[in-house]
Amino acid sequence: MGKVEFSMENVNKCLCTVCAVQGTSSCVKDKLQAMQEKMSEDIDIASVIEPSDIPGMYCASGKTSCDDLYFHEECKCVECPVFKENDLMSGEPMGYFCRDGMAR
Numbered sequence: 001m002g003k004v005e006f007s008m009e010n011v012n013k014c015l016c017t018v019c020a021v022q023g024t025s026s027c028v029k030d031k032l033q034a035m036q037e038k039m040s041e042d043i044d045i046a047s048v049i050e051p052s053d054i055p056g057m058y059c060a061s062g063k064t065s066c067d068d069l070y071f072h073e074e075c076k077c078v079e080c081p082v083f084k085e086n087d088l089m090s091g092e093p094m095g096y097f098c099r100d101g102m103a104r
């Protein structure tokens with residue numbers, strides 16, 4: 001278990017989906033589309049979605065399974081409410097959780 005709770009509330013706050021690191025990733029695009037399809041069905045999303053299905057919340061779930069991210073762009077985590085609420089500035093790694101693993 002990491003420091004950050006994996007909840008739909010936090011998923012909605014996560015800025016990874018608008019982060020340039022992921023902006024050109026077709027793997028991320030596919031995951032987003034699959035997620036949106038599940039969300040449009042009238043089901044309890046939390047019961048059908050796995051953390052690895054969500055292209056974000058890496059501070060809670062760890063490294064991405066996609067291999068086409070562009071790490072030369074800037075990580076948005078420091079601007080994220082989840083980052084502030086969980087005081088991730090004082091932990092490790094300090095952002096780029098998609099590359100370096102979950103917050104500890």
Ligand code: SF4
Pocket residue numbers: 015016017019020021022056058059074075076077095096097098099
């Ligand atoms: S963890 Fe940081 S670098 Fe990775 S997608 Fe999220 S905001 Fe971007």
Ligand code: SF4
Pocket residue numbers: 010013014015016056057058059060076077078080081082083088097
């Ligand atoms: S701190 Fe980064 S990985 Fe965690 S929820 Fe915010 S944007 Fe997503």
